[in-house]
Amino acid sequence: MTERLTHRLMLASAAPIAAVVIAVVLSSIVLLISGSNPLAAYADMVQHASKLETQVDILNRATPLYLSGVAAAIGFRMNLFNIGVEGQYLLAFIVAAHLGAQVELPSVLHIAFILVVAMAVGGMFSGAAGVLKVTRGVNEVISTIMLNAVVISGLAAWWIVEWQAGGEISATGGRVGTEPIAESGLLPDINSWLEVFTREVGLGKKLTGMLVVALVVGVVYHVILNRTVFGFDLRSSGANPTASHVGGVSPKRMVVIAMTLSGMVAGLVGMTELMDTGYYPSNPISLLGFTGIAVALLGRNHPAGVAVAALIFGFLDVSSGILQISGAASREIVEIMKGVIILTAVIAYEVVRRIREREEAAAAAAAMAASPGADA
Amino acid sequence: MAPAIELTGITKRFPGVVANDDIHLEVAEGEIHAICGENGAGKSTLMKILYGMQPPDSGTIRIQGDEVELHSPAQAIELGIGMVHQHFMLADQLTVLENVILGAEPMRSLGRIDFQAGREHLDEVGRAYGLDINADDLVETLEVGERQRVEIIKVLYRGAKILILDEPTAVLVPQEVDELFRNIRELKASGATILFIDHKLDEVLEIADTITVLRQGRTVGTVKPGEVTAHDLAEMMIGSELPVPDAGASTVTEEVALELSGLRVAGEGDRAVVDDVTLSVHRGEIVGIAGVEGNGQAELVNAIIGIQDPDQGVITLLGRDITHVSVRHRREMGLGYVPQDRHRDGLLLGFTLWENAALGHQTEKPYSRGPWLSRLGMRGRANRIKEDFDVRTPNIEVSAHALSGGNQQKLIVGREMVADPAVLIANHPTRGIDVGAQAAVWDDIRDARSRGLATLLVSADLDELIGLSDTIVVMLRGRLVARLDPNDVTPRDLGAYMTGAALEAGAP
Numbered sequence: 001m002t003e004r005l006t007h008r009l010m011l012a013s014a015a016p017i018a019a020v021v022i023a024v025v026l027s028s029i030v031l032l033i034s035g036s037n038p039l040a041a042y043a044d045m046v047q048h049a050s051k052l053e054t055q056v057d058i059l060n061r062a063t064p065l066y067l068s069g070v071a072a073a074i075g076f077r078m079n080l081f082n083i084g085v086e087g088q089y090l091l092a093f094i095v096a097a098h099l100g101a102q103v104e105l106p107s108v109l110h111i112a113f114i115l116v117v118a119m120a121v122g123g124m125f126s127g128a129a130g131v132l133k134v135t136r137g138v139n140e141v142i143s144t145i146m147l148n149a150v151v152i153s154g155l156a157a158w159w160i161v162e163w164q165a166g167g168e169i170s171a172t173g174g175r176v177g178t179e180p181i182a183e184s185g186l187l188p189d190i191n192s193w194l195e196v197f198t199r200e201v202g203l204g205k206k207l208t209g210m211l212v213v214a215l216v217v218g219v220v221y222h223v224i225l226n227r228t229v230f231g232f233d234l235r236s237s238g239a240n241p242t243a244s245h246v247g248g249v250s251p252k253r254m255v256v257i258a259m260t261l262s263g264m265v266a267g268l269v270g271m272t273e274l275m276d277t278g279y280y281p282s283n284p285i286s287l288l289g290f291t292g293i294a295v296a297l298l299g300r301n302h303p304a305g306v307a308v309a310a311l312i313f314g315f316l317d318v319s320s321g322i323l324q325i326s327g328a329a330s331r332e333i334v335e336i337m338k339g340v341i342i343l344t345a346v347i348a349y350e351v352v353r354r355i356r357e358r359e360e361a362a363a364a365a366a367a368m369a370a371s372p373g374a375d376a
Numbered sequence: 377m378a379p380a381i382e383l384t385g386i387t388k389r390f391p392g393v394v395a396n397d398d399i400h401l402e403v404a405e406g407e408i409h410a411i412c413g414e415n416g417a418g419k420s421t422l423m424k425i426l427y428g429m430q431p432p433d434s435g436t437i438r439i440q441g442d443e444v445e446l447h448s449p450a451q452a453i454e455l456g457i458g459m460v461h462q463h464f465m466l467a468d469q470l471t472v473l474e475n476v477i478l479g480a481e482p483m484r485s486l487g488r489i490d491f492q493a494g495r496e497h498l499d500e501v502g503r504a505y506g507l508d509i510n511a512d513d514l515v516e517t518l519e520v521g522e523r524q525r526v527e528i529i530k531v532l533y534r535g536a537k538i539l540i541l542d543e544p545t546a547v548l549v550p551q552e553v554d555e556l557f558r559n560i561r562e563l564k565a566s567g568a569t570i571l572f573i574d575h576k577l578d579e580v581l582e583i584a585d586t587i588t589v590l591r592q593g594r595t596v597g598t599v600k601p602g603e604v605t606a607h608d609l610a611e612m613m614i615g616s617e618l619p620v621p622d623a624g625a626s627t628v629t630e631e632v633a634l635e636l637s638g639l640r641v642a643g644e645g646d647r648a649v650v651d652d653v654t655l656s657v658h659r660g661e662i663v664g665i666a667g668v669e670g671n672g673q674a675e676l677v678n679a680i681i682g683i684q685d686p687d688q689g690v691i692t693l694l695g696r697d698i699t700h701v702s703v704r705h706r707r708e709m710g711l712g713y714v715p716q717d718r719h720r721d722g723l724l725l726g727f728t729l730w731e732n733a734a735l736g737h738q739t740e741k742p743y744s745r746g747p748w749l750s751r752l753g754m755r756g757r758a759n760r761i762k763e764d765f766d767v768r769t770p771n772i773e774v775s776a777h778a779l780s781g782g783n784q785q786k787l788i789v790g791r792e793m794v795a796d797p798a799v800l801i802a803n804h805p806t807r808g809i810d811v812g813a814q815a816a817v818w819d820d821i822r823d824a825r826s827r828g829l830a831t832l833l834v835s836a837d838l839d840e841l842i843g844l845s846d847t848i849v850v851m852l853r854g855r856l857v858a859r860l861d862p863n864d865v866t867p868r869d870l871g872a873y874m875t876g877a878a879l880e881a882g883a884p
Contacts, residue, residue, distance in 0.1 A: 226749075227748060227749055228747050228748055228749060229738050229739055229744045229747055229748070229749055230747065231749070232731070232734070232738050232749055233738065235727075236724050236727070236731075236735060236738075239724045239725075239726060239727060240720075240723070240724050240725070242720050242721050243715075243720065243721050243722055243723060243724060243735065244724075244735070245683055245703065246681060246683060246703070246713060246715060246721045246722070246736065247703075247707070247735045247736030247737075247738070248702070248703045248704030248705075248706075248707045248708075248736060248738075248739070249703075249704070250702070250703070250704075357775075357777065357778070360774045360775060360777075360778035361777075361778045363770040363774065363778070364768070364769050364770060364774055364778040364779055364780070364783075365780075366770070
């Protein structure tokens with residue numbers, strides 16, 4: 001039995017490890033062709049990442065990527081492609097920033113209010129795509145792409161002007177953005193938690209408190225998906241909607257709920273930035289929604305897998321900066337590595353899936369032949 | 377003279393199974409050769425190899441004495457081999473002529489189709505082989521038997537001398553089978569060689585000149601119909617005694633479990649696909665629904681389990697009106713369902729067996745408590761199903777697609793039975809599974825019946841209907857047109873009711 005377990009674990013970890021190894025090999029080839037020394041580049045990346053301050057940067061980057069990845073994963077589990085995480089988080093970001101600046105509340109309530117607004121806005125906006133799908137048959141890929149455009153070049157562009165902090169030199173320090181949220185509404189950093197294990201974090205780096213929120217989201221996602229009847233309904237409906245329907249799960253209901261939940265988590269993506277700066281700027285950190293799709297893909301929609309994928313992407317993003325500074329390689333190599341990792345991961349996962357399927361079929365056939373009553 | 381087809385040592389492996397294991401087959405020129413075997417015995421794989429759809433792993437194929445390697449159906453057609461598939465491949469909106477020439481159109485200049493030449497050739501083929509068909513009929517207006525004839529003509533039109541018929545009688549009622557057999561004999565008389573795949577023994581004995589039996593991928597033997605009985609053949613096929621469905625003593629009670637009254641389900645264009653159906657099923661009773669497929673059985677079943685809303689009428693389960701109640705609620709009230717298409721409606725193929733064991737019952741104990749799943753309960757039930765219903769699997773952690781069709785079906789039947797339903801809707805419960813699993817499913821339904829289960833059995837297997845049911849109703853064009861006692865009805869009578877022939881002629 002333990003032998004079987006080891007075998008299964010090996011199969012499970014073979015795919016991501018193979019993906020990373022192949023990605024490193026392919027990236028090295030690209031680096032060689034472009035005239036850089038791959039070993040020097042990797043050495044720079046690893047050395048940079050071994051610094052505590054860089055690690056804080058990586059975690060700060062991985063946090064929104066993880067939330068975005070989980071948002072995409074919830075959709076994928078229901079066989080829905082929520083490509084609208086991008087629009088959902090930006091909309092939630094600006095609305096939460098604006099409303100958060102309008103209220104005065106005790107700190108805990110203020111923070112909770114902002115997070116709840118963000119989740120509600122993301123959930124409703126994404127849920128709308130779900131409603132369109134079940135009532136009008138609009139494919140969610142199309143509707144969420146269009147809703148992205150509605151947010152990015154529509155609502156957000158309009159409201160940033162409408163809600164702009166007043167004055168020549170505004171309260172946001174001369175930058176264009178919404179009214180800043182009072183200190184009570186900002187989630188404090190958790191440097192002190194980190195410093196229990198390490199030395200003091202320097203260079204003014206702050207580890208985002210949203211990391212805790214992201215971890216809670218991951219645990220809740222895992223528990224709901226795997227330990228509740230609702231999670232079973234969601235997974236079964238995503239895997240086989242007709243069998244699930246016959247089994248008592250309304251596929252339409254699940255589509256709307258899954259889109260809404262996905263949007264709610266998406267709404268939290270922009271909160272890492274908001275909780276740090278306190279306002280919605282004219283150029284918020286963007287593309288986190290689209291990257292989240294890749295993160296979910298690499299992490300196999302699994303709560304822990306998505307976390308690892310988010311850390312890998314966070315590491316690569318942060319490394320691109322040091323490559324530019326050290327000059328060991330062009331920073332674009334990082335984008336190539338991301339692409340190669342995704343491609344090799346998808347292929348490696350599929351190969352492993354087929355091997356496992358074949359092994360199971362062989363075992364089942366052996367069980368049939370071995371049991372009494374079946375002739376040899 | 378060299379045999380028309382000679383296969384030696386054909387072996388074909390798929391992951392985990394040997395579909396064909398050293399198969400030898402010799403088909404003489406101008407004979408009707410039947411290939412018999414249970415589902416999964418390797419008949420279809422062998423025919424696919426012969427038709428060039430799959431290459432064998434080893435072995436040789438000789439056609440009229442010449443060794444060939446087949447890589448595609450096109451090549452097989454060139455060699456004079458034609459295949460009539462079980463599921464027709466016809467375009468409904470086109471005429472017979474258009475369907476026949478499709479893909480082999482005679483051309484005139486400027487890329488125009490020469491319909492005249494096509495028509496002449498079609499008539500020629502029809503005359504030569506004694507097949508009667510009107511070239512200008514739209515295919516959608518044709519009966520099943522006629523459509524099959526179009527398929528056969530399509531193959532002959534392309535010059536086939538060797539015809540492979542894949543379970544041609546599966547879709548036909550007995551009267552149409554007679555017609556098909558007349559055609560097959562005509563074909564033989566005109567010099568064609570016919571390879572006939574079937575597992576209905578009486579048919580095989582009636583039509584074949586030679587019978588080859590396959591079992592678990594191997595050739596068990598080749599016999600002449602005069603030398604064997606159906607019983608002998610059955611034993612060759614399964615290697616043990618053939619089970620028959622038999623309901624045993626009646627256990628029907630007075631208590632109505634499921635009642636349908638005036639049920640109407642609208643299809644496209646508001647046409648009634650289920651029309652004024654009134655029916656009751658008592659505790660301890662099995663009511664069989666006979667009918668040619670597509671006469672409203674599917675919609676009737678959908679309305680009862682709750683995935684299609686009826687627009688008139690009332691469905692009552694255990695005295696409570698459930699006409700517009702959710703599927704989940706119906707299931708919780710004790711409605712069990714064995715679907716017709718287990719891959720589409722019954723299983724989560726990529727999920728483990730213990731997760732599949734809970735599907736449809738996930739809100740009930742012991743699978744869950746309140747909103748929380750109980751993995752312990754799910755695994756426990758799955759193990760019980762595995763033991764009690766003889767699901768052959770190494771363990772319950774494998775995914776459902778690893779199991780053979782029969783074992784998947786046993787899992788589904790077991791899942792529904794352990795939930796101890798009050799009413800079971802069994803929709804073609806033994807379709808496409810082997811004889812052993814079929815007998816097991818029959819036993820399970822019978823056992824539950826004696827404990828008071830009310831069963832609505834929809835089936836295309838007339839022996840199954842007659843053998844298991846306490847009452848048989850016939851469904852034709854959405855209506856229940858006859859109510860019969862299985863004790864004094866033969867498959868032939870039933871066939872006459874199913875096509876409406878008996879009604880037009882007045883009841884026999």
